[in-house]
Amino acid sequence: MPRRKRTPWVPDSETELDGGLSFAHSPFHAHLLPEDAQVLEAGARLTEDSEVVADLADPLRGDRGSIALLLLLYVLQGIPLGLTGAVPMIxxxxxxxxxxxxxxxxxxxxxxxxLLWAPIVDAAYFSSFGRRKSWLVPTQYLIGAFMLYLSGQVARLLGDDGSEAASIFTLTVVFFMLNFLAATQDIAVDGWALTMLSRRNVGYASTCNSVGQTAGYFLGNIVFLALESADFSNKFLRSTPTDTGLVTLGGFLWFWGIVFMVTTTLVWMLKPEKESQDDRGGDGIMATYKLLGDVVRLPSVQSYVITLITCKVGFAAADAVTGLKLIEAGVPKEKLALLGVPVVPLQIILPFVISKYVTRSQPLSFWLKAMPWRLLMGLIFAVLVYWTQQMHAVDGEFPLYYYAIILITYGLHQVALYIMFVAIMAFHAKVSDPAIGGTYMTLLNTVSNLGGNWPVTVALWFVDELTWKSCSADPKLACGEECAAGGGTCTTSVDGYYVESLVCVLLGFAWLLLRGGTVRKLQNLPMSAWKVA
Incomplete structure (x- = not known):
C-alpha cells in the first residue's frame, strides 16, 4: 500500500531534548559552565548507551505484545483466504x-x-479513532458478519440441502466480497505495523505477515478439509464411524465469524493506536493517485508491466487445473490438502535460503534461469495426472509410494516457484524509488499478482471448451442428460487439460525467447530510469 516518505527526526518533547545531543544547547541550561555542560552531555550519552545495551540484550523489549497482535491479525486475514482455496475442491x-x-x-x-483503493485507505480516516483502526475495525466486523451470514446459507449455495444445484454465481459474489474485505484489512494492518512496532523492530512486520498468513491459510484450508472429511475423521479422530466429518463449512464459518467479532472488539477497546509523524497531514487521495500515474508513465515501468502481465501464461494449466484433475481422478481432497503439511516448513525456509544468493547479484537473472524449470514441471504434472487416471484406485485408496511421488514433485515445483518469487521481490525492492517506496512496491506487486490471476481464470474457462466427449449409445447425442436418457455413457476422447498443459508450456518457452532479452535490458537500466522526476 502507499507509504509516505518519513520526515527527518525532530524532538517532540523536553524529554527527547534532554536525552539528545542538543541537551547543552537548550535554553534551560544556558547558564551552565562549559565543564558542567560536558558532564551533563556525558551523562546523557551514558543514558543513551545504556538504553542501546538494553536493546541489544533484549531486542524485542516493548514490542512483544505488538508482534503477537500483528501475528493474530495476519492469521485472521489468512482464514478467508484458506476457505476460498478450499471451496474449489469442495x-x-x-x-x-x-x-x-x-x-x-x-x-x-x-x-x-x-492498489485501486489503497490510496483511499491510506489517506481517509478519523484522527480521533485512529488512522488504521478507522478501517481495520469496521472491515473485520464486516468479515465476521459475512461469515455469520454465509454459515446459514452455504449449504444451500453448495446444493447440499437438495433443494437446488450449487449457485456458483452467488458463491462467487459472496466470497469476492469476503476477499475484498480481507484485502482492505491487509492494507490497514500493513500500515499499522509501521507505527505499532518500534523502528528497531519494524522489520518483524514482514515476518508476521508471512508466518501469520501461512498459519491462517493452513487453518482455513488444510485443517478445515481434514476435519470436514468423514474418512479422515473416522480413521483418526473417531471411535464410532459416521457419514459426516467433525465440522461442516457452515459450522466452521460460524466459529470464525464469532472469533472475528470478539477479537475486533478487544483490539478496538484495548489496543491504542499511537500517532506518528507520518500520520500528521498527508498528500491527500488525489495526489497519491497522480503520483501513481507519474510512475506508470515511465517507459521502463510500462515495459516491465507488460512483462509481469504476460510472464505467467506458461504456468496457468499447472497451477489452476492440476489439483482439480487429481481430485477428479479419485484422489481424496483431504489427503491432497494434507500433503501440503510437510511443505509448510519448506515454504518458510526457502525464502531465507534463496535470498542469500538472489539479492547479492542481478535478481532477474535467477528469475529467468528458474523459469524453464518451472515450465517443465507443468509437463511433469500432466504425466502425474495421466498416471493417476490409469491407476483406477478403489475407494480412493492409493499406495503410499504414490503420495510420496506427489510430495516430491510438489516440493521441486515449490523450489522453482520460490526462486522466481524471491527474485522478483528483490528486483522490486531494488528499483522502487525510495521517496515513494510504498506506493511503488504496491504497484509492482499488484501488477505481478494480476499477471498470475488472469491466466488461471482463462485456463479454467477453456478446459471444457478443449475437451472432446462422445456418447457411447449414439455419437450424435449430447453428453449429459440426453446421453443418459439414451442408455449411453460419455467417454472422453481428448482431455482439455492435456491440450492446455502442452500449449501453456510452448507459450512459456516462446515468451522466454521473445521477452528474455527485454528482461535483461530492464535489469541493466540505470536507477534513474525508474525514478519519477
Whole structure:
C-alpha cells in the first residue's frame, strides 16, 4: 500500500531534548559552565548507551505484545483466504464444470487490484479513532458478519440441502466480497505495523505477515478439509464411524465469524493506536493517485508491466487445473490438502535460503534461469495426472509410494516457484524509488499478482471448451442428460487439460525467447530510469 516518505527526526518533547545531543544547547541550561555542560552531555550519552545495551540484550523489549497482535491479525486475514482455496475442491466433488470453476476464480482478484483503493485507505480516516483502526475495525466486523451470514446459507449455495444445484454465481459474489474485505484489512494492518512496532523492530512486520498468513491459510484450508472429511475423521479422530466429518463449512464459518467479532472488539477497546509523524497531514487521495500515474508513465515501468502481465501464461494449466484433475481422478481432497503439511516448513525456509544468493547479484537473472524449470514441471504434472487416471484406485485408496511421488514433485515445483518469487521481490525492492517506496512496491506487486490471476481464470474457462466427449449409445447425442436418457455413457476422447498443459508450456518457452532479452535490458537500466522526476 502507499507509504509516505518519513520526515527527518525532530524532538517532540523536553524529554527527547534532554536525552539528545542538543541537551547543552537548550535554553534551560544556558547558564551552565562549559565543564558542567560536558558532564551533563556525558551523562546523557551514558543514558543513551545504556538504553542501546538494553536493546541489544533484549531486542524485542516493548514490542512483544505488538508482534503477537500483528501475528493474530495476519492469521485472521489468512482464514478467508484458506476457505476460498478450499471451496474449489469442495465444488469439484460435486461435479461442477471447469467453466463454473473459472467463474469462481474471480474471488482471488481483490488482492490483485487492491492498489485501486489503497490510496483511499491510506489517506481517509478519523484522527480521533485512529488512522488504521478507522478501517481495520469496521472491515473485520464486516468479515465476521459475512461469515455469520454465509454459515446459514452455504449449504444451500453448495446444493447440499437438495433443494437446488450449487449457485456458483452467488458463491462467487459472496466470497469476492469476503476477499475484498480481507484485502482492505491487509492494507490497514500493513500500515499499522509501521507505527505499532518500534523502528528497531519494524522489520518483524514482514515476518508476521508471512508466518501469520501461512498459519491462517493452513487453518482455513488444510485443517478445515481434514476435519470436514468423514474418512479422515473416522480413521483418526473417531471411535464410532459416521457419514459426516467433525465440522461442516457452515459450522466452521460460524466459529470464525464469532472469533472475528470478539477479537475486533478487544483490539478496538484495548489496543491504542499511537500517532506518528507520518500520520500528521498527508498528500491527500488525489495526489497519491497522480503520483501513481507519474510512475506508470515511465517507459521502463510500462515495459516491465507488460512483462509481469504476460510472464505467467506458461504456468496457468499447472497451477489452476492440476489439483482439480487429481481430485477428479479419485484422489481424496483431504489427503491432497494434507500433503501440503510437510511443505509448510519448506515454504518458510526457502525464502531465507534463496535470498542469500538472489539479492547479492542481478535478481532477474535467477528469475529467468528458474523459469524453464518451472515450465517443465507443468509437463511433469500432466504425466502425474495421466498416471493417476490409469491407476483406477478403489475407494480412493492409493499406495503410499504414490503420495510420496506427489510430495516430491510438489516440493521441486515449490523450489522453482520460490526462486522466481524471491527474485522478483528483490528486483522490486531494488528499483522502487525510495521517496515513494510504498506506493511503488504496491504497484509492482499488484501488477505481478494480476499477471498470475488472469491466466488461471482463462485456463479454467477453456478446459471444457478443449475437451472432446462422445456418447457411447449414439455419437450424435449430447453428453449429459440426453446421453443418459439414451442408455449411453460419455467417454472422453481428448482431455482439455492435456491440450492446455502442452500449449501453456510452448507459450512459456516462446515468451522466454521473445521477452528474455527485454528482461535483461530492464535489469541493466540505470536507477534513474525508474525514478519519477
Amino acid at each position: 465444488l469439484s466433488s460435486r461435479k461442477v464444470s471447469y467453466t463454473e470453476q473459472a467463474m469462481f476464480s474471480f474471488v482471488y482478484w481483490p488482492f490483485s487490484i487492491k
